Amino acid sequence: MEDYVLRAVEIEKHFSGVRALDKVTLEIKRGEIHCLAGENGCGKSTLIKVISGVYQKDGGIVEYDGESVEKLTPIDAIKRGIQVIYQDFSIFPNLTVMENLAINSELVENRKFVNWKHVREIAQQAIAKIGFKVDLDAQLGNLSVADKQMVAICRALMFNAKLIIMDEPTTALTKREVKALFKVIMELKAQGIAILFVSHKLDEVFEIADRFTIFRSGKLIATGNTEDLDDKKFSFYMTGREFDNAVFKPTNVTKDNIIQVKNLSLDGFYKNINFAVKGGEIIGITGLLDSGRTELALSLFGLKPSTSGEILIEGKETVIDSPQAAINSGIGFVPEDRLSEGLFLERSIGDNIVISEIDKLTKKGFVDKEKYEREIQRWVSELTIATPNADNAASTLSGGNQQRIVLAKWLACEPKVLILNGPTVGVDIGSKHDIHSILQKLANAGMAVIIISDDLPEVMQNCSKVVVLRDGQVAGELDTNDIQERQIIDIMM
Amino acid sequence: GQGGANETDSSEEKASGEKSSEDYEIVVVPKDSSNPWFVRMETGVNEYAEETGLNAYQKGTDEIDATKQAQLVQDLIAQGVDAICVVPVDPESIEPVLKQAREAGIVVIAHEGASLENVDYDIEAFSNQGYGAFIMDNLAEAMGEEGVYTTMVANVTNASHNEWADAGVEHQKEKYPNLTLLEAEPRVESNDNGDTAYNVAKELLKKYPDLKGIMGTSSYDAPGVARAIQELGLTGKVFTTGTGMPADNAELLKDGVIKSLTLWDPAQAGKAMISLAVSVLDGETVEAPLDLEVEGYTNLQFREGSKTVLEGEGQIIIDADNVDSFGF
Amino acid sequence: MKKTSFLKDKHVKRLVIIMVLWAVFMAITRFSKFYTVINFQTMFAQFPEFGLMSLGVMVCMITSGIDLSVVGVANTTAIASALLMRSIGGDTGTMAVFWIPILFLFAILIGTVAGALNGFLITTFDIPPILVTLGMGELFTGIGIVLTNGAAISDFPKDYAYVVNSRFAGIPVQFIIFALVAIVLAIILTKTTYGKKIMMIGTSQKAARFSGLKVNYLLIKTYIISGICAALGGMIMLANYNSARADYGTNYTLQSILIVVLGGVSPAGGRGKISGVILATILVRVLETGINRFPQISSYYISLIWGAVLLFVMVLDYFSENNIKLLKRK
Amino acid sequence: MNKRIKKILQQNEVYILIIIFALSLLIQFRSGQFYTPNNIVDILSAMVVPGMFAVGAFLVLLSGGIDVSFPALASLSAYAITKSLLDAEYSGNILVPILLAIVIGIILGSINGFFVGYLKLPALIVTLGTSSVFKGFMQGTLKSKQLAVIPSGMKKFGTSALATAENAKSGLTSVLPVAFLVLILVLIITFFVLRYTMFGRGIYAIGGNESAAYNAGFKVKRTKFLLYVFAGVIASVAGVIRVCMMQQAHPTNMLGMEMNIIAGVVLGGTSMVGGKGTLTGCMLGTLLIVLVENSLILIGVPVVWKKVFVGLLIVIGTAMSAYQVKRADKQRVKLTVDKEVA
Numbered sequence A: 001m002e003d004y005v006l007r008a009v010e011i012e013k014h015f016s017g018v019r020a021l022d023k024v025t026l027e028i029k030r031g032e033i034h035c036l037a038g039e040n041g042c043g044k045s046t047l048i049k050v051i052s053g054v055y056q057k058d059g060g061i062v063e064y065d066g067e068s069v070e071k072l073t074p075i076d077a078i079k080r081g082i083q084v085i086y087q088d089f090s091i092f093p094n095l096t097v098m099e100n101l102a103i104n105s106e107l108v109e110n111r112k113f114v115n116w117k118h119v120r121e122i123a124q125q126a127i128a129k130i131g132f133k134v135d136l137d138a139q140l141g142n143l144s145v146a147d148k149q150m151v152a153i154c155r156a157l158m159f160n161a162k163l164i165i166m167d168e169p170t171t172a173l174t175k176r177e178v179k180a181l182f183k184v185i186m187e188l189k190a191q192g193i194a195i196l197f198v199s200h201k202l203d204e205v206f207e208i209a210d211r212f213t214i215f216r217s218g219k220l221i222a223t224g225n226t227e228d229l230d231d232k233k234f235s236f237y238m239t240g241r242e243f244d245n246a247v248f249k250p251t252n253v254t255k256d257n258i259i260q261v262k263n264l265s266l267d268g269f270y271k272n273i274n275f276a277v278k279g280g281e282i283i284g285i286t287g288l289l290d291s292g293r294t295e296l297a298l299s300l301f302g303l304k305p306s307t308s309g310e311i312l313i314e315g316k317e318t319v320i321d322s323p324q325a326a327i328n329s330g331i332g333f334v335p336e337d338r339l340s341e342g343l344f345l346e347r348s349i350g351d352n353i354v355i356s357e358i359d360k361l362t363k364k365g366f367v368d369k370e371k372y373e374r375e376i377q378r379w380v381s382e383l384t385i386a387t388p389n390a391d392n393a394a395s396t397l398s399g400g401n402q403q404r405i406v407l408a409k410w411l412a413c414e415p416k417v418l419i420l421n422g423p424t425v426g427v428d429i430g431s432k433h434d435i436h437s438i439l440q441k442l443a444n445a446g447m448a449v450i451i452i453s454d455d456l457p458e459v460m461q462n463c464s465k466v467v468v469l470r471d472g473q474v475a476g477e478l479d480t481n482d483i484q485e486r487q488i489i490d491i492m493m
Numbered sequence B: 001g002q003g004g005a006n007e008t009d010s011s012e013e014k015a016s017g018e019k020s021s022e023d024y025e026i027v028v029v030p031k032d033s034s035n036p037w038f039v040r041m042e043t044g045v046n047e048y049a050e051e052t053g054l055n056a057y058q059k060g061t062d063e064i065d066a067t068k069q070a071q072l073v074q075d076l077i078a079q080g081v082d083a084i085c086v087v088p089v090d091p092e093s094i095e096p097v098l099k100q101a102r103e104a105g106i107v108v109i110a111h112e113g114a115s116l117e118n119v120d121y122d123i124e125a126f127s128n129q130g131y132g133a134f135i136m137d138n139l140a141e142a143m144g145e146e147g148v149y150t151t152m153v154a155n156v157t158n159a160s161h162n163e164w165a166d167a168g169v170e171h172q173k174e175k176y177p178n179l180t181l182l183e184a185e186p187r188v189e190s191n192d193n194g195d196t197a198y199n200v201a202k203e204l205l206k207k208y209p210d211l212k213g214i215m216g217t218s219s220y221d222a223p224g225v226a227r228a229i230q231e232l233g234l235t236g237k238v239f240t241t242g243t244g245m246p247a248d249n250a251e252l253l254k255d256g257v258i259k260s261l262t263l264w265d266p267a268q269a270g271k272a273m274i275s276l277a278v279s280v281l282d283g284e285t286v287e288a289p290l291d292l293e294v295e296g297y298t299n300l301q302f303r304e305g306s307k308t309v310l311e312g313e314g315q316i317i318i319d320a321d322n323v324d325s326f327g328f
Numbered sequence C: 001m002k003k004t005s006f007l008k009d010k011h012v013k014r015l016v017i018i019m020v021l022w023a024v025f026m027a028i029t030r031f032s033k034f035y036t037v038i039n040f041q042t043m044f045a046q047f048p049e050f051g052l053m054s055l056g057v058m059v060c061m062i063t064s065g066i067d068l069s070v071v072g073v074a075n076t077t078a079i080a081s082a083l084l085m086r087s088i089g090g091d092t093g094t095m096a097v098f099w100i101p102i103l104f105l106f107a108i109l110i111g112t113v114a115g116a117l118n119g120f121l122i123t124t125f126d127i128p129p130i131l132v133t134l135g136m137g138e139l140f141t142g143i144g145i146v147l148t149n150g151a152a153i154s155d156f157p158k159d160y161a162y163v164v165n166s167r168f169a170g171i172p173v174q175f176i177i178f179a180l181v182a183i184v185l186a187i188i189l190t191k192t193t194y195g196k197k198i199m200m201i202g203t204s205q206k207a208a209r210f211s212g213l214k215v216n217y218l219l220i221k222t223y224i225i226s227g228i229c230a231a232l233g234g235m236i237m238l239a240n241y242n243s244a245r246a247d248y249g250t251n252y253t254l255q256s257i258l259i260v261v262l263g264g265v266s267p268a269g270g271r272g273k274i275s276g277v278i279l280a281t282i283l284v285r286v287l288e289t290g291i292n293r294f295p296q297i298s299s300y301y302i303s304l305i306w307g308a309v310l311l312f313v314m315v316l317d318y319f320s321e322n323n324i325k326l327l328k329r330k
Numbered sequence D: 001m002n003k004r005i006k007k008i009l010q011q012n013e014v015y016i017l018i019i020i021f022a023l024s025l026l027i028q029f030r031s032g033q034f035y036t037p038n039n040i041v042d043i044l045s046a047m048v049v050p051g052m053f054a055v056g057a058f059l060v061l062l063s064g065g066i067d068v069s070f071p072a073l074a075s076l077s078a079y080a081i082t083k084s085l086l087d088a089e090y091s092g093n094i095l096v097p098i099l100l101a102i103v104i105g106i107i108l109g110s111i112n113g114f115f116v117g118y119l120k121l122p123a124l125i126v127t128l129g130t131s132s133v134f135k136g137f138m139q140g141t142l143k144s145k146q147l148a149v150i151p152s153g154m155k156k157f158g159t160s161a162l163a164t165a166e167n168a169k170s171g172l173t174s175v176l177p178v179a180f181l182v183l184i185l186v187l188i189i190t191f192f193v194l195r196y197t198m199f200g201r202g203i204y205a206i207g208g209n210e211s212a213a214y215n216a217g218f219k220v221k222r223t224k225f226l227l228y229v230f231a232g233v234i235a236s237v238a239g240v241i242r243v244c245m246m247q248q249a250h251p252t253n254m255l256g257m258e259m260n261i262i263a264g265v266v267l268g269g270t271s272m273v274g275g276k277g278t279l280t281g282c283m284l285g286t287l288l289i290v291l292v293e294n295s296l297i298l299i300g301v302p303v304v305w306k307k308v309f310v311g312l313l314i315v316i317g318t319a320m321s322a323y324q325v326k327r328a329d330k331q332r333v334k335l336t337v338d339k340e341v342a
């Protein structure tokens, strides 16, 4: 009889009709690193929320240390030594780092009063554990995404937890931080703490996981030891499909640049950026977080207009001081934060798809219902967005499909240049592969595509050249055919 | 017996288009109802209904608001009451509604609405001019007929208050040469709110040290101002008057913070309106001097040049001595 | 088609039910005093003034904003128009009928300016709409007072009030104006891209910017629409009371918000049906008029009933949305 | 530039303070009466009731909600208490009225709390609804009318002086009522609750990110519920205090204050979406509003221009602070980036 920290047996969970979990089972041994994988929307986060008492399960058994528990609240779970780092971090942007770190333990100790000295001590211990450097008194909202996540991680580590659940902890992290995190995870393991690790990134899984469990659309597909697993099997379990990750070879590259950027600068963010993209080309822009890559993207889309330098579209100098200007000059932009920037979560999938081109779907100034619906159907099928009904809210879809909506929105505007900031962040290999092939198709159709990403395999696989940013400046422009990831990393850091 | 007989003959009368006074539905519409003033009026109305067995009642809006009052009256018209006795919040806005009422054959009696055209009659306890002058006389007396004064109204948008204040100022110019109106602040607002009156008075007295009198109009003014006078330690140095109900101001009067207040008894005004409405409904001819058999309204005269405005002599002065003698 | 989609909305359906219940209640208790042509003509002449203001508040609330300046705008418009009429026809004189459309254009102009001001301040300084419109409301009322010294203006040609107060085939002109505006607005909200866009802005302003919507421009447009609705409301008040004054209808500010939320518009934005708001408007009026039919019931109970109805409807919504969960909890 | 100064300049309180100071100079200049002991005292006593209301509104805004029902709540409670004590010919001291106020505050507040907390209904709608229910109950069921006479104990409390300021020149005296201590007390308690209790931190947490608060283990529903109860108590007590200070109970003249109070709180830098705001800012914002409303004559604003002036001030005031905060945010972003770049 094995010694399990947690057994979740035949768990069921429905969301207004949607069957998110269909009798799935997950068993985690004491002190193991267990990887939970599966495509977007297969139910990983949902199961985690059930385990941690945020959702009440509709069926099945949850056992902590062999003790079965019926109704459970988050605080109970924490008391039982379950710590979760949620996908959305679930932190408080309006509070200080210090408080974010301490708040859980304060609650667990069921304190009614706050002793700020104590809070500071807890916080210091927390960051000391993994030598994370941060101003404890800073407002969390002003931290970079990565730092935010580090805070969430530190917060979880503080408890003498038996099981730490990390829902896609590495999505927002750059290589450097991932390394640090893995070191921590290993230490925790050494202390006999079990880790449940959700990730879409194969390499990570193989690097640290002892055992794995894979879901597909709410069902358990496979579970076992990582040794007995390889890339092909893994992705097959997840998607039920086979695919080749062939490197993309542009077929019809235009002679002239479609977009060219000359000495572009934005005070305090980036300086003298130069690069050019031809039609049919996919180029990558990479760099650490806060290397200015996001601001550059925002400038190109007119959301943070550059302060000097020029942008040429098809050779003509173009002023891009607003998203409208960008769209009119044929630029589309898939933003970094899908949930808050890319989507209107409560609105229907259809509305989300057509909102940017809606002015074209009119007849005598009025919305043309036919055109409207036709357009929606067209994109739903063209990008194979998996939904029973385009009138459902975008929130009911999972990462991959949501990202497709955002793509569709821009493709509908028929841009000449498509800029994607982290196009496959938090997207599973299945959808990731599909999104890549979509981008490649677009390129071959003559579009200039710019992928901003620090997912280097992705860059290597799709981009013919990569612009590396460091501290807001171009640290190098390389041809992906004659370099290795390693070199890029060296330039980045 | 009796009842039966009554029924039959009343039904006969209906048939012949005639109504006996018991069948009249007469509604009194005040400005609002939380103001003790109109609470007092309602007591009068109910007493009168009791005594006479009339179907008369008072119905007010929940806030003092011209549009609400107009809509209430419109509802009453649609409901087909026989007479509407109204104390308008704002004569101008009620005018077109009263027009509708009269076109619908409803008898309209007003009070504090001398400027109204679409009424059968308007009863004034006295003329607005008269009342303004009357308040001024009291203030002047308190101030020893000399010094700087200013006027306070609920809002500059309030009709009758501003008429009283204007009349008061007029009267002062003629009769009290040694009184001077504070030119910098000739009129201030209390928003029908004792607290505002209090704060405004404080400000005035701070900024204008030689200010000696404040002529109040709304029944919230004098008590509020009095509080300020008391607190600033100016009792006996600065004076205020205005409209006020005996019971509410007994203390202030006895403490001498306010020398005297003026009013007319709203209860009687209410009775008078109904009484007049009945005689109009009964088709009696109304001619001066008119006796409505209501205290203070036994010798109504037409305001000269007017065929609708009837003026009585209902004004009362209350002071420390007589304040307890009114029973309200 | 229209009707089905109209009754599909749970919330709207509930309002209809409440109204029917009330209608039945009135039929049983006060039939002869309530179900008269004159009574309905009266009600339908009364609610357009605040009905229009409510429509304005509604469009703002759809964008997750609010407009507390409607009454101020309405009164200032009425005053300005009254002054204009006086200058045309003199204190007592008459005014050719062709001026009336011009007057309405004038009102629309004022509403546009007022709304544009609100929208400009909200978008350029990121001030919460509730504050901007509160301040602007005071400001407009203040301007009204300055224009009139606080007094009412009633000495202007009566022709305007005469025309707007008249009935067309038995239907009050006030209501016809309201209906026209409501229809136009309904078309704008459901059939034009603007309607879709403000719904999206109400859902997420950030996403709207990232989707390339002209958010500021659209918001300004929205507050202009609200301003125009308010101005027209003012024109109807001008007719109904044949006078204008800076403090008419001060209670309409909160009342219009109450109507809008009762009509099923979410203060968080992104949701709202004009049919709901119209129903709520009528419901509020019918309730009040109905209560006024009971001499013994003090009109103070009206606000109690409003509040109760509002909470009642919200709770119904809550249970209908959460019934599954509740069953499970048992 | 010195980082500390930068940090200070990012706070919206500073700008309110500047505006207040500018206004005070204007008043001083126009009337020579601002910086006089009795005037200061007048302003302080004028702050008592709005100040307490503001604290309640502030707490609710912090949690991401909004409460427009407090004037109605206060009126109902104040009227009910005064009336019943009059009927009972109560002649004792202030304690009983205050205790009653707390009890009634708890009851009425828990109505808001139940709907907003446990049923998760939008706060604006709920409080609009309860507001008109409270009002209707007071005026309809309790048949409220102005009470010109109040129980002796309440009157005594309202008039008893904590301090008396005399203006040497004009010889005018102004009284700082003992009631002022109640405001101070409320402020101290609120400060303590917000800073040193998990309940208080919970309010911030919920305002910042509700489901995160839920995940972290806060009892979201209970916290919200208690919050509205707390706000209800503050409002209710404020209502009674006002009656004491005015020495008369007028049922309706508190109604309609809500918007100006909320305006003051938001002016003070409290975010309408919750999570951000300080008690200091809240008080400064309220002070600004109170100052304007009670200095128009001193400034010499002609009475017909009053609303124009107030309107302009609200708009300009908010525009200024909003604009400054916007700029400060921009700078802050730059700062962090410069740090990384350097």
Ligand SMILES: Nc1ncnc2c1ncn2[C@@H]1O[C@H](COP(=O)(O)OP(=O)(O)OP(=O)(O)O)[C@@H](O)[C@H]1O
Pocket: A015, A016, A018, A019, A020, A038, A039, A040, A041, A042, A043, A044, A045, A046, A047, A087, A395, A396, A397, A398, A399, A400, A426, A428
């Ligand atoms: N609150 C909710 N309401 C309705 N449906 C939901 C809700 N949360 C999740 N779902 C649905 O349940 C399914 C599982 O969602 P979940 O977030 O667990 O997927 P996931 O495996 O975490 O995906 P990802 O890899 O994108 O995080 C999805 O189909 C999603 O649409």
Ligand SMILES: Nc1ncnc2c1ncn2[C@@H]1O[C@H](COP(=O)(O)OP(=O)(O)OP(=O)(O)O)[C@@H](O)[C@H]1O
Pocket: A054, A055, A056, A073, D210, D211, D212, D214, D215, D218, D219, D220, D221, D222, D223
């Ligand atoms: N912010 C939230 N995010 C996710 N789920 C929530 C949230 N708030 C409430 N819930 C859901 O509602 C239910 C109870 O909510 P909540 O935790 O607020 O109750 P509670 O505060 O524990 O109840 P009580 O205060 O009565 O003890 C839980 O099942 C939870 O799934």
Ligand SMILES: [Mg+2]
Pocket: A044, A045, A046, A087, A167
């Ligand atoms: Mg997930």
Ligand SMILES: [Mg+2]
Pocket: A040, A087, A168, A399, A426, A427
């Ligand atoms: Mg994901």
